[in-house]
Amino acid sequence: MSSDARPDPVVLDGGFSTALEARGHDLSGLLWSARLLRDAPEEVVAAHRSFVDAGAEVVISASYQASHAGYARAGLTAEQCDADLEASVRLAREGADGRASVAASVGPYGAHLADGSEYTGYPHVGRVELREFHARRLERLVAAAPDVVAVETIPELLEAEVVVDLLREIAPDMPYWVSFSATGGGRLTGGAPFAEAVGVVDGPAVAVGVNCTAPEHIDELLDSARATVPFVVYPNAGAVYEPETKTWTDGGTPRFSPATIRRWQGLGAGYIGGCCGIGADGIRGIAHAVRG
Template sequence: MGRVAPDRLSPTAIGDLLAAGPVVLDGGLSTALEERGHDLSTSLWSARLVRDAPDEVRAAQAGFVEAGARVLITASYQMSYSGYEAAGLTAAQCDADLLATVRIAREAAGDRALVAASVGPYGAARADGSEYTGYPEVPRGALRDFHARRLEHLVAAGPDLLAVETLPELREAEVVASLVDEIAPGMPYWLSFSATTGGRLTGGAPFAEAAASARGSCLAVGVNCTAPALVDELLEGASAPVPFVVYPNSGARYDPAGKTWADAGTPVFTADTVRGWVERGAALVGGCCGTSAAGVAAVAAALRR
């Protein structure tokens, strides 16, 4: 495996945004697509629409830009070679779709937002909610094999940065960080974990340990797809060598069998809540599942005041 030299490596772009103040991320792409009438209950989730309805993915992401997002996260979260094989698709089709996610997001972003390629966790390929429980039995070698080829294609597509997200396991973050160092040294990325009560990752490790692990070109570390009510405790109990990234879900309960959320939760965070996260060190703030363009607009409004 060699280094990838993409057309677009821009560590200063996200750095310039961060230097100007807290950065607004997008919301839950699946939520925006469901609002547009799409059924995402298949094992490929929103990735299916990259193949079947790319214009809809582009329109949903453009809605986040209109709401004030300065970073769009690609639709590659659920894309994996094992997942595509299980769905009757080929590795070459997965490669093509990984590249397409960056192109689609770039078209939606225009010159108003950056593009972060989503590097979803190993658990996402299982399509059983494993990213919210962990998988301590999976060896590092298997995690490396899962991420390596996909990461090479995402980097080659030329995103501005990587969103390594919804990780339940600290060792998975370590594996991906090592791969980024090998494949694209200097590529900016953030590490974002799924967390639960007691200041811990859903896989069991202390969030404080995960926060302290940031190194190299990691520009932020934090949590996503985590109940918003837990964020204050998590940030207060940790310190990191980089700023925090925070994009919680709405707090609704996830049904992995039906690939749906059981209730609405809190799709719009209050201004005081958003500002509180920033006061605790968050420099990138958005929403995950359950957060639509309206929720992103609320985050943007809170950060403008």
């Protein structure tokens, strides 16, 4: 099928931490952007709204870093985590303002370690531990009634399999996508081939793809795989993550060119947005490219 015959991709939002940092917030703590779910909920709403105003059709909740294990490391209770998971969907809905759908973010196991593991993988972590990490948070996020679940920045194929299995058990009709943390050579950052990883989705999956991956790798990744659903693509700006400071080094680009967006569309991307380093202006550019 030619790119001309494809429907316009759905425009996702950009890097939520990028939007919050642009508003002056320090996100260097263990909870990263999830801290503001309790400390400054109005700022969470405003950040979501900035992406909707820029043309995003889907906003992704601030629950990426909200996990029970992560909250325990930060000295908070499981009940506080439950409340913040629910709040993340509610605040995203408020920020969406009736103009965008809400995706509940499910970040990877590595996120709670706060050491950049989502960009290196953790092959030593087994199925039982991964299920224990994800089960309760998935239950709480699904109970908050998002429109879709966004399983994000996953470096390990096993982790994706575990989360998809849990979704089958908890909410077999809930739409979801899985997006992997990936790198050059057509592989996940944990090492598995992307072409193999796309086969993990089934049932009500709406997409499978990559996020928080350098844009220079996207073409190779999409070209390496054939999926039964559209690709979801929301790269970062191409900078390098520094886990010690929980910041991104200078580098990369805050915008993707219209030609790049059209090329990803031609390779099967049905959902396109941005991740770390891509702010509201970058999403505005994507919206113009796909609708122009």
